[in-house]
Amino acid sequence: MHNIPFPASSTRRHARERALELLYEAEMKSLPAVAVLDSQTVPPDLYTAEIVRGIEKNLAFIDDKIATVSKDWTLERLAVVDRQLLRIALYEMYFAGDVPTAVAIDEAIELAKQFSTEDSPKYINGILGALSDRDEQL
Numbered sequence: 001m002h003n004i005p006f007p008a009s010s011t012r013r014h015a016r017e018r019a020l021e022l023l024y025e026a027e028m029k030s031l032p033a034v035a036v037l038d039s040q041t042v043p044p045d046l047y048t049a050e051i052v053r054g055i056e057k058n059l060a061f062i063d064d065k066i067a068t069v070s071k072d073w074t075l076e077r078l079a080v081v082d083r084q085l086l087r088i089a090l091y092e093m094y095f096a097g098d099v100p101t102a103v104a105i106d107e108a109i110e111l112a113k114q115f116s117t118e119d120s121p122k123y124i125n126g127i128l129g130a131l132s133d134r135d136e137q138l
Helices: 008-028 033-038 046-057 059-069 080-095 101-115 120-134
Strands: none
Touching: 008 033, 008 046, 008 080, 008 101, 033 046, 046 059, 046 080, 059 080, 059 120, 080 101, 080 120, 101 120
């Protein structure tokens, strides 16, 4: 993957991918995501940093949202990539005011198709769709 800033036209998509990489690395190394973010030789672009810092700051809220609709699956049972994609999408849905809910969901599904299992896009769509239907603030 890339560890350099990208042109404005592709910033958001690449920022999400890079945030996924950093969040995955943090979980695999049992480190705070911000520590992994801050340790990068070439700092990630601003939106990547916003996502990682925003997730870490709001992790309890985000994980609670996932748990409220994730029937028969604890957060720990989810694949690491799926868990992080849900966190990215929920950060964008609840805290990034300029990202429409549909865009956050679509981006998470596309990244799941690229980086996770065959069943992941459907599962992620179900979780995010259920939350967007339940929460009027979105």
